[in-house]
Amino acid sequence: MDVGTIFPHFRDDWVVHRDDALLVIDKPAGIPSQAADPAHPDDVVTRLKAFGEPYLGVHQRLDQDTSGVMVFTRAREHNAALAGQFEGRHVEKRYIACVTGWPKGKDRVTLREKLVSEKDKKPKLAVTHVQVKKRNGPRALLELVLETGRMHQARVQLAHAGAPIAGDVLYGGEYAPRLLLHAQAISFVHPVSKKRVTYATQAPHDFDAWLAGGASREEMPRDGRVVASALDRAILRRYILGHSEGDTAFRLVHGEGDGLPGLVVDAYGNHLVAEFHMSDEHDGPSFRDRLLDRLAALGFDGVYVKRRPRQANTLVDTRRDDLAPREPVRGSAAPEEFAVLENGISYLVRLGDGLSTGIFLDQRENRARVRGLSGGLRVANLFSYTCAFSVAAALGGALSTASVDASMVALERGRANMLHLGLLPSDAHTFHAEDSFAWLARMARRGQKYDLIILDPPSYSKTRNRRFVAADDYPELVANALAVLDRGGRILACTNHRGISPGRFRKLVAKGAETARRQVRQMKDLALPREFPVAAGGEPHMKSVLLSLD
Incomplete structure (x- = not known):
């Protein structure tokens, strides 16, 4: 098992533009802009340095669950030129967001209000220009141009307007596989050429899928691209655990919290245990097989399966082979009993001995x-x-x-x-x-x-x-x-x-x-x-x- 392949520091396809002065990336949802815990750095700068970038000047932030364009300077002499544009509001930042409840007849509006952040208790003006790009019943895709850069600006203002962003845990958004906010484009004057440049990315497929009526907290998405994106985000969020020498057992996919209702995946050393909450009506064998193929392709040595009844008060024989096969359904078998690490403590587990593993x-x-x-x-x-x-x-x-x-x-x-x-x-x-x-x-x-x-x-x-x-x-x-x-x-x-x-x-x-x-x-x-x-x-x-x- 190659940890670096399963939990990459960074990937080439996330790079939008690179020259001697600038690095522009399309940050995936799930990677923080800055380390929340300095003892366990998993932020984008740390990952980029591990990827081979010796120096990066940071000029903007995106929330961990917001995807999209970020720009860095690659040499100190260019910091002042770019920082001045951000401070002087000469950088145009264009976002897209999926919301529920945006009022009809307001296809172009400007939101102006004073916001208070946890760091700065003094109210500061926040200005966001909103344009409706698509509608589907109560759902809408909005384009946002942020004139200012307050903390959680778009999320707070849209929630105050009665249309919280889908997937927003903090501000009451409707269920979605992820926070449906994406920094789509950024425009500024290049510090070397002195010409105005624009760097843009494609809207993630999850946005159109949600707008079309997808996303249910009870059912697994049927769209293969949505499933693949959700699995990719789940792995990005476990980067620190994947690289931790003291942790070889942890949750890799947590059901609806990772946009994959009905599926739980745990890593135990070199093996995975995939747990399905049983429902042949919605998650039939062929669909489960495709999911298992995706898990097997991640690079672990083998995949075990557990199937649990959806009714939590249903008492079952936990050793039934149809619920918990003793052998892996993909790849090679783990030892009957072996040790895993959690916070540096060694515990014994068994992956093929009933519905539970021992921890x-x-x-x-x-x-x-x-x-x-x-x-x-x-x-x-x-x-x-x-x-x-x-x-x-x-x-x-x-x-x-x-x-x-x-x-x-x-x-x-x-x-x-x-x-x-x-x-x-x-x-x-x-x-x-x-x-x-x-x-x-x-x-x-x-x-x-x-x-x-x-x-x-x-x-x-x-x-x-x-x-x-x-x-x-x-x-x-x-x-x-x-x-x-x-x-x-x-x-x-x-x-x-x-x-x-x-x-x-x-x-x-x-x-x-x-x-x-x-x-x-x-x-x-x-x-x-x-x-x-x-x-x-x-x-x-x-x-x-x-x-x-x-």
Whole structure:
């Protein structure tokens, strides 16, 4: 597997123009203009330097999810000439945007209003000239000429006008595979020739496809070019993970958040696992085969498949071969069990052993938090599955860990995880094949106390003792956990129940604390890892709250 091919620094076809003075590129959506996290630089300048550009003068910014023309100077002596044009508003910047709700009869208007940015609280005038280029019912394609350059100018002004840009997560846009804003052309005086030049790009195919009526958050796009673009953007967004020596397991495609509803793709070392949410009516075998061919062409050694029912409350035999074949459907097989890295921690996984692999990748950041919080603490990990949280806690210096799960098979895999890292044998780390509610009741009767309790139950589960439904039973679970939580302790509470909103989940957790009559010092919402993007109009599938007691 060639990481540089799958996760390229940059590609030749993104270069619009290059001479001794200037570099003009067509920045793809998904690449930030500047590094959001200096410790993990994945911005366009960093990538261009890795591509072979020794010096670049930066004169403009585009939002990460905005595509289009960007210009850089390639020598310091040309900076002043180009910077002066930007500062003096002599550079013409032309964009296109897809919106819903643009009023009829306003085919040419100028939007003028004062905007306040987070960096500069003083209101500044923003001027955008708008022209309607195409219409299809309530949808419209607009051409925008930005006279000024305020932060999120076009996005804010169009949202204020009642026509937010499609795919805009921040400003209420209609669902789309991406933010449908593209910097199509830029005009200025060349610093060497002193002649006015214009550099332009083609409108991405996604724009016309959306305008024609495409894009549904429930169904995979049928347009092959739209699918290919969405997959390409998803890979661009995982550039840092793809090049990280400490991360070999991560989410590569996250369903509707990446413009591919019904498809989840995870990378495990040199192999992929593609998960389809079953619907032969919409995603028949031939369509899935074409998707799998695209995934196989990326350059990984093999591709495994999992098929899940669309109804989350449907309990199925997770080892059925028609749902989770033991062998890859494309390429070569991975070892039956092998190690992957997450934040530098080694975990054992199995790609051909049922619907789950041994680790839930959406808990990446929470495991890092648990590792950071666990020093010297007594930690209880309920619904522990293969004990990944317990591993993180033990490596973080936990005084003890107790892993509780109804499945002895899962706990044996957890024990193997601990042994694999040299954490066993140790009396400090115990494993309990038991219903979590029954275990909590037993610990409460014994007067046992813990400092950190992790609650990560499935949305629906059934044991010999009881049936658990997160939407109904989560307050009881929190209350029971609080009965064994010591003063000043914390609970990490999580749910991936898609029917529970973040706000409702906070209320369920708070209700549990109220039932237990424990004083809460803080309830903090925790964000998902950034490789789990949320689509416009959607909500995160995983909700996490860190509950801290006085």
